[in-house]
Amino acid sequence: MGIILFDDTTRDTLLPLTYTRPVADLRIGILTIAEKWVKYLGGDHSFSTADYLQAKFPMQIQNDNIFINGCVCPDEELTAAIRNLDNGQALRWGDKLIAVKLKDIYADNFDFFGNYANEVKYAGEPITITHPExxxxxxxxxxxxxxxxxxxxxxxxxxxxxxxxxxxxxxxxxxxxxxxxxxxxxxxxxxxxxxxxxxxxxxxxxxxxxxxxxxxxxxxxxxxxxxxxxxxxxxxxxxxxxxxxxxxxxxxxxxxxxxxxxxxxxxxxxxxxxxxxxxxxxxxxxxxxxxxxxxxxxxxxxxxxxxxxxxxxxxxxxxxxxxxxxxxxxxxxxxxxxxxxxxxxxxxxxxxxxxxxxxxxxxxxxxxxxxxxxxxxxxxxxxxxxxxxxxxxxxx
The missing domain is CATH 2.160.10.10 (Hexapeptide repeat proteins)
Known part of the structure; x- marks a missing residue:
């Protein structure tokens, strides 16, 4: 299972810190957000970010993929909710897309603005990073x-x-x-x-x-x-x-x-x-x-x-x-x-x-x-x- 950490509109609100990196490459706590997700979920990780950043932070699509919002920090409750997703199913917190599981044939068309027919509402309160402060x-x-x-x-x-x-x-x-x-x-x-x-x-x-x-x-x-x-x-x-x-x-x-x-x-x-x-x-x-x-x-x-x-x-x-x-x-x-x-x-x-x-x-x-x-x-x-x-x- 590949973890693909995607940027949404918070990349803009986090500027100038995100001019040079994807959102999930931000360090908060001890680890970067990307490193946290690997610790919680295991497997490999990559990034879906601005085109000019992809050479340094490439996206690697596998047979099975979990797209995860890079501004969201993991915890045990959120990790369990993501693990329980079926293929093609999305997890949403309010208006924010948190995660979606996609097979490789659909991964190229991923869009964080998209609406997914099969969505689950997350009832918890995740830690999100929206502004530099x-x-x-x-x-x-x-x-x-x-x-x-x-x-x-x-x-x-x-x-x-x-x-x-x-x-x-x-x-x-x-x-x-x-x-x-x-x-x-x-x-x-x-x-x-x-x-x-x-x-x-x-x-x-x-x-x-x-x-x-x-x-x-x-x-x-x-x-x-x-x-x-x-x-x-x-x-x-x-x-x-x-x-x-x-x-x-x-x-x-x-x-x-x-x-x-x-x-x-x-x-x-x-x-x-x-x-x-x-x-x-x-x-x-x-x-x-x-x-x-x-x-x-x-x-x-x-x-x-x-x-x-x-x-x-x-x-x-x-x-x-x-x-x-x-x-x-x-x-x-x-x-x-x-x-x-x-x-x-x-x-x-x-x-x-x-x-x-x-x-x-x-x-x-x-x-x-x-x-x-x-x-x-x-x-x-x-x-x-x-x-x-x-x-x-x-x-x-």
Missing amino acids: DIFRKNDIELRKDFKLLTNGRKSAQISSTNTIIGDGFFAEEGAKAECCTFSTVNGPIYLAADTEVWEGTNIRGPFALCGHSQIKMGTKIYGATTVGPYCRIGGEVNNAVIWGYSNKGHEGYLGNSVLGEWCNLGADTNNSNLKNNYSAVKLWDCTTQSMRSTGLQFCGLIMADHAKSGINTMFNTGTVVGVNANVFGGGYPPNFIPDFSWGGADGFEEYAFDKMMETTQRVFDRRDHRDFNDPEKDILTKVYELTRPYRLNCK
């Missing part, structure tokens, strides 16, 4: 679910006795290292993946996950619910943030109620505000309407898409959205929306020259000997550069 807002729920999923029936590896562990919700994979740190699981579990390091003097309060090959630098302070993806290096103060793979926040500075995409880098003393001075609900830039949208949240910080970077002492206002491959630097506060492939800061922006952007990205990939800046990666950035050009016309 949902990723940090619902991270607590998904961290706890993923922790249980990954550790059920297993015993934690031993870590050094120089550490202090408070509570019993701590789990370390073999190869995780920590010295002279404090881990408090009173408010939620803590998970350290294999080949991770937590350096001396760090204080971590769960729920928290550190994914493979990542490092937490000396004296870091982390509050839940926070996820650090694979191959990251993190320092300073972090609160309720989701940081995807290959990104660095290696120095002092505050990051809170935020999402950082892959290959991002925050310069020393970069800070974001997550609370307005008048305590009102925070607004975020909406790429679909090209206007500000109220999140209804009092705490909302920085949303930064893949390959974006900030210089030293950068200050981000409450509710700032930074586009793909934007480069932000200089004094003062830049605007709350920084278009994709723009270059500058509070004094104004210009378009990030395409050739220079590609050269920099190549250098960044070269630092990771297990990842190549290959043609699919280059083609995605080229397409996103073209798609987002109209939004940079007013850069000043």
Whole structure:
């Protein structure tokens, strides 16, 4: 049985984070949404997404297929409902198509807008990701679910006795290292993946996950619910943030109620505000309407898409959205929306020259000997550069 994770209209409402990936490739909790479904259902997975993403995220049709909405996170109840579907039968939650089972002869004609003659209404309340802020807002729920999923029936590896562990919700994979740190699981579990390091003097309060090959630098302070993806290096103060793979926040500075995409880098003393001075609900830039949208949240910080970077002492206002491959630097506060492939800061922006952007990205990939800046990666950035050009016309 093949699992095919499809994008619906939430791909648009999750921009700019989904310019460079399918919705199911979003990381929330410990795993990506796609990885969660594989853990729950077993089998192989692939993606039905935008045409320009399919070379990197291909769709693979098998004899029997389950199409699953990529914005929906699994749980045991939902998984059971999907397993009980017959071929040609669909599962719908309100107006949203959650899943449909299709034989290979029908799979090529799959349409998430389509009506299926044989539909089942789902009565549960699944966790769905609709807007960027949902990723940090619902991270607590998904961290706890993923922790249980990954550790059920297993015993934690031993870590050094120089550490202090408070509570019993701590789990370390073999190869995780920590010295002279404090881990408090009173408010939620803590998970350290294999080949991770937590350096001396760090204080971590769960729920928290550190994914493979990542490092937490000396004296870091982390509050839940926070996820650090694979191959990251993190320092300073972090609160309720989701940081995807290959990104660095290696120095002092505050990051809170935020999402950082892959290959991002925050310069020393970069800070974001997550609370307005008048305590009102925070607004975020909406790429679909090209206007500000109220999140209804009092705490909302920085949303930064893949390959974006900030210089030293950068200050981000409450509710700032930074586009793909934007480069932000200089004094003062830049605007709350920084278009994709723009270059500058509070004094104004210009378009990030395409050739220079590609050269920099190549250098960044070269630092990771297990990842190549290959043609699919280059083609995605080229397409996103073209798609987002109209939004940079007013850069000043």
